[in-house]
Amino acid sequence: MTQVELHSLSGAATPAASEIMLDVQSLVKRYGSRTAVNGVSFQVRRGEIFGLLGPNGAGKTTTLEMIEGIRTPDGGTALVGGLDIRKEKRAVQRIIGVQLQATSLFPELNVQETIQFFGAVYPKALKAKDLLALVNLSEKARAFPQDLSGGQRQRLALALALVNDPQIIFLDEPTAGLDPQSRRMLWDTVLSLRERGKTVILTTHYMDEAQVLCDRIAILDQGQIIALDTAAGLIGRLGAQSTIDCKLDGGAQASEVSELPGVTKVREANGRFVLQTRQMEPTLLALLRYATERGSALTDLQVRTPTLEDVFLDLTGRELRPEQA
């Protein structure tokens, strides 16, 4: 085991941006009569953060585990860094980093020893000290995994995923169950990985997370990809409209408001206006000008843009996270 310096994490020396790091073709996994993953195909380029978004049981984890070599696919293949996972599993596993949905570790090894243990498994490994600094866990080096908070444990799991300075990193629900502050921290770390030229594939069922982090998103439902695009592309494809909700006093007229640019629909009740628009910004500017010119007080202004939640609802007719909706 050779120790390499942390700055080599940033050493992805200007790769061809279009280089395909992950090529998944028609992956299939069956459990008895149930088909958990039913012909999933996608490609991820170097330096991308790619998201698999979908409800629980959609097949996200199973898809990842087949690519990571934990499960054997019943059909299809995955080329990881150009290597076939079915034929060169160990070689693939040397260049990938993995964070499972729930990472349980040896209760007898402290944080630093755990990182060293995982490091020893690879031909090359980063120093525990540097990794701990990277995931902001330096002060917990001597703590045992079971004494860490949920957020700290996730950060340790992330450190373990990075221990071999991998080219491709798989994160399975990296922020599940974390408090908002810990989530933000993890997002920052993931975004910094992209800056270092790493390729990241993550699963989530938080649409805001997918929207903030992911360059492209595949929406998975019942073992199949039902849409794949950038967040903006997915939302744009909906043809969805933004909603502006406000109060206008001083006799503003619905007929006048509906004349504003971009507005497609206006509802009015007791001075409360709800506008639908295809072009949110011009409409909003025009609305402000209209209120000023009329001398109407504009209060309680709310602007809602469509989200991936709306996209999922539109595609499947179901909520993405019914339990939290």
Next chain:
Amino acid sequence: MATFFSLVRANFVMVLRQRAVIISSLGLAVISVLVFGYLFGDGGAAKIQLGVVDQDHSATSAQLTSQLQHNDSLAIAAGNQGDEQQALKNGKRDAVLIIPAGFGAQLAGGGAGAHLMVLYNQSNPVTAAQTKLAISAIVDGINRAAANQPGPVTLDEQGVAAKNLRNIDYVAPGMIGMLLMWANLTVAVQLVFWREQGITRRLAATPLAPIAMITGQLLARLLLSIAQEVVLIALAVWLFNIQIYGNLGLLALVIVLGAVTMLAIGFAVSSFFKKSQAANAAILLVSFPMMFLGGSYFPVNGISGVMGTIIHALPLYYLNDALRQIVNNGAGWAIIQTSVLVLAAWIIASLLVTWRAFRWQ
């Protein structure tokens, strides 16, 4: 190679930090040695009550009786067969030695047909075993004398000294065996725990081969066992002057073999459990009776019937037997051969079961 060394070291740290394993193996063995050494240390030196029935009335039989009377570990009562057998039944004798008529003549004539009969009191297995040891050593002495030199029967004094066992002398090798059982069968709990917790699943996403991790764990436990045995034996020798009559290299070999046997069995057991708590309960359920039936604390050689059959199926019985033969009797390879073969059979059978049934994830 460096990777493998790291694996063994990490596994060693893991085992070292499992206090329950250390306490139940080294802790239990040390406490037992201390208790038997300080409280019952001399108990075994209580004289064996031996009834001698001389039906021969020859010079040889008189000589033999006299030799027996000079043995410190024996208290001799002479009498006729009926009285002595009654005394044995009443528990007043531990054994009765019958020297049949013609014994002296047969011995003088080259020894053909010469035999002694011994009746044991089986109600106290400790004494029965000690009596057996004592008498067989005497017979051994007679045989050697008959084979090598003419003249009166003499006893092998060293053999006699070796069999004058204190309780602690008997218990110490039993503790060596017991320690190996407690320290190594629990590997089953460890492996099931890894699988149950999903630790093996996380490892499956790395290039680490399961066999490397398992070997690391087995080697770590083997090293820990050896270290614990060194502590235990040093303590027993230092505090209670335990004599190791046999070859130290052979003793070390049997200790390693015993550890590997227990590890292999633990490995096989881990194939059949999904919950580490259930595996733990099963190991306890097996270990606790085996600790006694395997003869760690008291001899079980004389027990017959169903219990005897069970005892003779236990790996710890053979391990303890081999250890005791080496430590107490100075036995060489020939004597412990059977025990070693039985342990080897246990290893092979366990590995076969593991090969068929074990799942890493």
